[in-house]
Amino acid sequence: MLDTVLLWSENARMAKYKLTYFDFSGSRGEECRLALHAAGVDFEDCRINRETWAQLKASTPYGAIPVLETPGKSPLAQSNAILTYVGRKYGLHPTDPWEAAQHEAILEAAEEVRAALGPSGKLSDPEQKKKAREELASGFLQSWGASIERQIKGPFVAGERLMVADIKLFQIVASLTSGVIDHIPKTVFSAFPKLEGVHAAVTQHPKIAEWRAANASRAAQ
Numbered sequence: 001m002l003d004t005v006l007l008w009s010e011n012a013r014m015a016k017y018k019l020t021y022f023d024f025s026g027s028r029g030e031e032c033r034l035a036l037h038a039a040g041v042d043f044e045d046c047r048i049n050r051e052t053w054a055q056l057k058a059s060t061p062y063g064a065i066p067v068l069e070t071p072g073k074s075p076l077a078q079s080n081a082i083l084t085y086v087g088r089k090y091g092l093h094p095t096d097p098w099e100a101a102q103h104e105a106i107l108e109a110a111e112e113v114r115a116a117l118g119p120s121g122k123l124s125d126p127e128q129k130k131k132a133r134e135e136l137a138s139g140f141l142q143s144w145g146a147s148i149e150r151q152i153k154g155p156f157v158a159g160e161r162l163m164v165a166d167i168k169l170f171q172i173v174a175s176l177t178s179g180v181i182d183h184i185p186k187t188v189f190s191a192f193p194k195l196e197g198v199h200a201a202v203t204q205h206p207k208i209a210e211w212r213a214a215n216a217s218r219a220a221q
């Protein structure tokens with residue numbers, strides 16, 4: 001209760017958005033930073049270490065980050081809620097309810113990739129991990145890629161304009177094709193030119209390129 005009161009009163013004095021996440025350029029935090037920057041929003045990029053996180057965790061809405069704090073409002077968690085909030089407010093999410101729902105389905109599907117990868121990351125036996133990851137790469141990730149491919153007009157999901165769903169897909173593709181996830185080959189999505197095209201189009205978007213150039217020295221994942 002005390003934490004909530006403190007956060008609320010702090011928020012009342014805040015002049016701008018504050019996005020809290022770990023200090024690396026990847027996953028759910030980075031996609032929210034990219035959306036805020038693409039929206040042209042000035043925000044405090046609060047990057048925390050594991051020690052600070054241990055102290056903060058219990059005071060967050062769902063015990064996880066990213067968390068977006070907005071002047072005068074309670075903290076907002078859940079990456080997809082943050083993305084749709086920013087997208088709706090700044091024109092990076094469809095205004096038509098049906099189209100918006102289709103983009104929200106993509107956001108959810110992207111989280112299913114993270115959920116599918118999670119258990120293999122906890123396997124300590126190298127052979128078991130290799131087997132699980134190879135099965136994911138040749139099985140789940142191929143059917144997932146095929147489903148997403150059908151949703152994309154090109155070059156972005158909705159055609160010519162960047163939306164938060166593109167940023168979400170960009171982050172998933174960037175991570176899985178980086179070569180840093182053991183046993184997931186960089187070519188994992190090579191059968192899906194539209195999906196790889198979204199990654200390329202987001203990479204080339206001026207605001208995204210600007211953010212990534214400014215943060216190039218930070219660790220990625």
Ligand SMILES: N[C@@H](CCC(=O)N[C@@H](CS)C(=O)NCC(=O)O)C(=O)O
Binds near residue numbers: 066080
């Ligand atoms: N469904 C949540 C998941 C958030 C989540 O699991 N965040 C991770 C980092 S990507 C985290 O907070 N890990 C630390 C912990 O759970 O203590 C979302 O989409 O934001």
